[in-house]
Amino acid sequence: MRLLACCLPSNTRKTELPSAEVTRVFLAYLVARTALFALLWASLAPAQITISTVDSRGMETPADGLVDAGSVAAGDYSDTRFRLRNAGAAATALTALRVAGTGFTILGNPPLPYTMVPGANVDFRVRFQPAAFGAYSAPLLVNDKTLLIRGVSPQAITLLVERDGKLETAATTAPMVLGRVERGASLTQGFQLRNDTLGALTINRAVVAGEGFSGPSGIVAPLRVDPGRSIPFEVRFTPARNGIFQGSLTLEDRIFTLEAVGFDPPFPDAIITVDPVVASGKQAKVSLRLASAPRVAGSATLRLEFRSEISTALDDPAVVFLPNGSRSTPVSIREGDANLGEVAFQTGTTAGEIRFRLEMPAQVGAPLTAATTVSRAVVGMDTTKAMRATGSVQVEIIGFDNTRTASRLTLRFFDRAGNPLGGDPVRAEVAVAFQNYYRDTSAGGTFLLRALMPVVGDASQLSSVEVEMENSSGTSRSRASF
Amino acid sequence: MLKTIFLTLSVIAPAALQAQGRMESPRVGCVVDARGEVRTLWGFRANFILGEAATSGAVSAACSDSFGLVKTGEELLVMDRAGVVVHRREAVSGTAILGFDDRGTPAFAYLHSSRQILHWEGSGWERWDVAMEQSPVAIAAQGEHLLALVRREDELYLLRVASDGQSAVLARVASSARHAVLYPSGAFVLAEEQSVVVHRADGRQQRLDVSTPVIGLHAMSSQWVRVQFEAQSMGLLLREDDSELYLIPGDNR
Secondary structure: OOHHHHHOHHHHOOOOHHHHHHHHHHHHHHHHHHHHHHHHHHHOOOOEEEEEEOOOOOOEEEOOOOOEEEEEEOOOOOEEEEEEEEEOOEEEEEOOEEOOOOOOOEEEOOOOOEEEEEEEEEEEEEEEEEOOEEEEEEEEEOEEEEEEEEEEEEHHHHHHHEEEEEEEOOOOEEEEEEEEEEEEOEEEEOOOOOOOOOOOOOOOOOOEEEOOEEEOOOOOOOOOEOOOOOOEEEEEOOOOOOEEEEEEEEOOOOOEEEEEEEOOOOOOEEEEEEEOOOOOOOOEEEEEEOOOOOOOOOOEEEEEEEEEOOOOOOOOOOOEEOOOOOOOOOOEEEOOOEEEEEEEEEEEOEEEEEEEEEEOOOOOOOOOEEEEEEEEOOOEEEEEEEEEEEEEEEEEEEEOOOOOOOEEEEEEEEEEOOOOOOOEEEEEEHHHHHHHHHHOOOOOOEEEEEEEEEOOOOOEEEEEEEEEEOOOEEEEEEEOOO | OEEEEEEEEEEHOOOOEEEEEEEEEEEEEEEEEEOOEEEEEEEOOOOOEEEEEEEEOOEEEEEEOOOEEEOOOOEEEEEEEOOOOOEEEEEOOEEEEEEEEEOOEEEEEEEOOOOOOEEEEOOOEEEEEEOOOOEEEEEEEEEOOOOOOOEEEEEEEEEEEEOOEEEEEEEEOOOOOEEEEEEEOOOOOEEEEOOEEEEEOOOOEEEEEOOOOOOEEOOOOOEEEEEOOOOOOEEEOOOOOOOOOEEEOHHHH
16 A cells, blocks of 8 residues: 555545546556566566575585484484575565474574575574484475485483473583572482483493582493383582582583582571660660571671651761761671671760661561660760869860750859858750750760859859759759869 | 850859850860871760861871870871861971870970970970980870880880980889870870770779770870770770770771
8 A cells, every 4th residue: 555655646645536537547557566566576586595504614515405414312403504695686585484394493584575685695594403313304495495404313312301290301402400509408300311212222421520519329330221211310419609500411422511509598587686775875785696597607787777856956976886987887697606796886965766777698578677766865964074263163064965955054052061052053044055056066966065154252162063954854963073 | 066155153253243154066085097087086985976087197196185296297287176287397207106285285296217306385396305215105294394104124114304304213114015195194094915004193003904905095185095906996084083995986997
């Protein structure tokens, strides 16, 4: 229809014509189309196609009449590479390409019909894969040419490999995958030697080679196999490490490639132990162990994540592992040792939750997690100092507020007899000052507060000061001597 | 990191007085990491935060509460509390032993390769024409005198050295320590085989056992000494009665 559309005058699709005129135009189109096809067909003369075989070095040998596919043991195969070439000066069509006969298949052939411009090549392969011993032949048809391909399968022992309770003919042309097994464990692959020929055959060489592979067990060469008999044997694979292993099973001059995978045994489940609640401003420990002794060494990663409870403090840089100062740390797993040790961490000075996550190598499930809560607490005062100077006293407090709600500071002074100095204690509403400080600091909930107070009178009367701080969790007290 | 609050003192004074308060982030001292970067360590015991690097290339360093002394490959630096370099001078390559006076201001620097003692004269370093028989293990200043811990065979001697070279033995300690920190009070800290020994100025001692050999000590401030191990560092908090060790984050070697 595309050709019709393109060859019709464009206006014929738009203008009403008398029916006789339409018929005339259409007949003229049919004549022209037939002539065009005849011309094209004549130019695609099959006689222009030459046939060659191509060896592994790329050398072409003209093929005419008979092609030898060689001698192939039952179960194996050999491929013969063919090349078609359009040796003519005009395009030609490849309209037939097939092989007919048991044991032969054609591979890599183009879809037909296939137009070959002058000088063009078409390569394909004919695979000879005999199922049993004997002589084989098959015709190869290329357009109107026919070649005969022949091959032979010598009388030989057939190797059968057990797969899911069934026997499959083994081939040397592809590796036989025996499976996966844990390092140090073994897997056994069953085989059979079968004599499908009419006479007794002798195996003079049966050898298994390759790291981790052993056998064959059940047979010893030289070995006579009577016609129709099958003799079972086994090959064992015992990897001493993880990885992909390749070995070989040699029977006479046939070498079968064996392939298997060794993998490390999985790690036992891990257990993370940490106190459910920790105080702020501490160095604590999280301990790690496995449910049983691991059979392999490895390395895991312990991570921590801090989730602040305080809306104005999204994070706390002090919450890190020690000593690396990071939020992830490597954990060594020693073979045979279930104890993974302890990892120190800082609890920081912000209320919230610290979550730990242990990422094990080759982990199947979700990483193991545990959490500890840093509870809201009263203002912590790590150090309180009181100093006297001429005309003034200074009180210095190093501490933290893990709620960021410090609101009031109270100082009570005592004389040398331990009696409170008269009048009310010094009180200061410090909420705004603390909020302003925390807005700008990157030191978590820590603070250093220095209060310098002028003194009128004999400052040497001062013996000690009691510091009281309030926040949303309550009141804390500390005392310092001058 | 500095905020101001106001307190009203009404107890001591007969009349209420306005008092001033300041808030800032608590500072532990300075540390030198494995790359020779000098950093401020913020926080307090068991809650440390490692600050940004103030300078790099340090081969020796010591800090007081107010200043830092840093020996780089070719220079001797004086830094203020904020980590800003306030003075620098050329110095022969190699390590140095650095000491402060009791106010925390720079006092002495002993340059190992030239065996030269430099004295801080308020605005710069001056050569101190005193020859030391042995290289000191640690130094500090006591008034105008140099305090030096010096090894003689199996003993460490605490010497007070005057500018004219006259010296007096203040103490003698049997020790194999190769690393020490000395304070102007005469207190010092020694790194023994697998312990850290605090010798207080009044003669009392405290031994803190550690599990691995100490490979270095340096003063982080008047109260903190960094104890360096192969794989980690600890901070030794010097207290009147009971000094304590804490892990320091982010200082792996």
